[in-house]
Amino acid sequence: MKFIRMILGRLILAMDFLTGPKPVVREKREQDAIDALTANMALYQFKACPFCVKVRRQLRKHALNIELRDAQNNATFKAELTREGGRHKVPCLRIEKGPNDVKWLYESDDIISFLKTELKLS
Incomplete structure (x- = not known):
């Protein structure tokens, strides 16, 4: 197996x-705002x-600079991920809203939907 x-x-x-999407190209000011x-x-x-x-692929398509963390080999x-997120399951997006305000979002479709909504992506 x-x-x-x-x-x-x-x-x-x-x-x-081989089939990766090409990233969207934005003006510098707009990309800085997204970053x-x-x-x-x-x-x-x-x-x-x-x-x-x-x-x-969605991160690449929308040119999103989000840190990738290897939860399998690191x-x-x-x-x-296990201690703070509550389980060893991927993908998981860690969103730090403030010093003591961290949200852990699981499920690929939920992560993509959140990013599109929060960042107003098409």
């Missing part, structure tokens, strides 16, 4: 690389997870 998962993961990554809104966000993800790939990020 592990071998099949490894092969499928590589196929998913290859397809993503300011996403500065306190981080995406906990696994490299070959199909749902994580789905979210990363023990610090894995522990942080």
Whole structure:
């Protein structure tokens, strides 16, 4: 099973690389405004997870500079996701709204919907 998962993961990554969307090009002022809104966000993800790939494709398509955190291979990020987010499940978007106000958003469709709504993307 592990071998099949490894092969499928590589196929998913290859397809993503070959068919990846081109990022939208914005004026500098507009991109700086988007970057300011996403500065306190981080995406906990696994490299070959199909749902994580789905979210990363949207990040690339909309030119969103959100920190990617590998919760599979980085023990610090894995522990942080489990301890603060409540479970070791990806993709998960960490949204820091203030010093003691952090929201953890799971599910790829919910993350994409949130980003489109919050950042007013088309």
